Amino acid sequence: MSPPPAHPPALPLIEGMLARRTTNGPFRPDPVSREHQHLLMRVAQAAPSHFNSQPWRFVLVENPQTIAEIARISGESMTELIEAGVFFERYRRYFRFSEAEMEERRDGIHIDHLPGPLRPFTRQVFSDAGLKLMRQLGVPKKLGEDNRKLVAGSPLLLAALLDKSEYRPGELSGFYSVFGLGAAMENIWNAVGALGMGIQFVSTPMEIPRQWRAIQTLLNVPGDLELMAVYRLGYLPAGEKRPSIDWSSRHRKRLSQFVARERWGEPEEE
Numbered sequence: 001m002s003p004p005p006a007h008p009p010a011l012p013l014i015e016g017m018l019a020r021r022t023t024n025g026p027f028r029p030d031p032v033s034r035e036h037q038h039l040l041m042r043v044a045q046a047a048p049s050h051f052n053s054q055p056w057r058f059v060l061v062e063n064p065q066t067i068a069e070i071a072r073i074s075g076e077s078m079t080e081l082i083e084a085g086v087f088f089e090r091y092r093r094y095f096r097f098s099e100a101e102m103e104e105r106r107d108g109i110h111i112d113h114l115p116g117p118l119r120p121f122t123r124q125v126f127s128d129a130g131l132k133l134m135r136q137l138g139v140p141k142k143l144g145e146d147n148r149k150l151v152a153g154s155p156l157l158l159a160a161l162l163d164k165s166e167y168r169p170g171e172l173s174g175f176y177s178v179f180g181l182g183a184a185m186e187n188i189w190n191a192v193g194a195l196g197m198g199i200q201f202v203s204t205p206m207e208i209p210r211q212w213r214a215i216q217t218l219l220n221v222p223g224d225l226e227l228m229a230v231y232r233l234g235y236l237p238a239g240e241k242r243p244s245i246d247w248s249s250r251h252r253k254r255l256s257q258f259v260a261r262e263r264w265g266e267p268e269e270e
Ligand SMILES: Cc1cc2nc3c(=O)[nH]c(=O)nc-3n(C[C@H](O)[C@H](O)[C@H](O)COP(=O)(O)O)c2cc1C
Pocket: 020, 021, 022, 023, 024, 108, 109, 200, 201, 202, 203, 204, 249, 250
């Protein structure tokens, strides 16, 4: 028997996975070729699923009117969530405000890009006074409009759905199907990088049930399917253009922070 192949043939795949990231900025307006769209669907269905059930379903959306409407809903949801303080309240534990904090925790998102007038107040966004100031400065509207533009300017939206005969929350098959969809999405996420594309969740509508229902209606989601997530995709422009309020999240925990050897409590050494 020949020995297993040496590392080099696997390296591009692994390097690609290590370089995978979320795109916060705009895409090029060019349509995503049908060939690339189908390739993304192929890599999605190459994912593992319980008993090969392939519980995932996808809707590829290119119609500019549908994209504009989803963009409007997304931006409006963003404004509503920020305006009411819901977003920061719900997710404050993930926010980091300095490189030092990021370096120590090695998780969460670092708000490292803010317009000048807001910079002195970064840490106060979670206080009532901070929220009031943000409202006075029109931040919720600005964030909503930025988000609307980002989604509206994306040539392709992808809706990920699950077959409800598999997705039964509270039962193991509910967990299995979410796990399978996660694997399918990760394959897509890794593949977009290799195609010169980017991808980002369009998640604000999920936070507001009526807005999520509006998207379900737009996409004609039938009763036997559950709309799980919506993403925006497109080809990446040459230079990275960051939104006016932006974060970075490239840090990852050290081995000792998330891996144990033999039994929990024995942190793995680097
Ligand atoms: C379940 C899930 C939900 C996410 N929700 C959002 C989101 O709402 N908006 C967004 O821009 N990114 C979202 N992300 C992407 C994460 O923010 C991102 O993966 C993380 O910050 C690490 O950054 P990276 O993907 O660039 O490595 C989500 C990722 C997952 C797996």
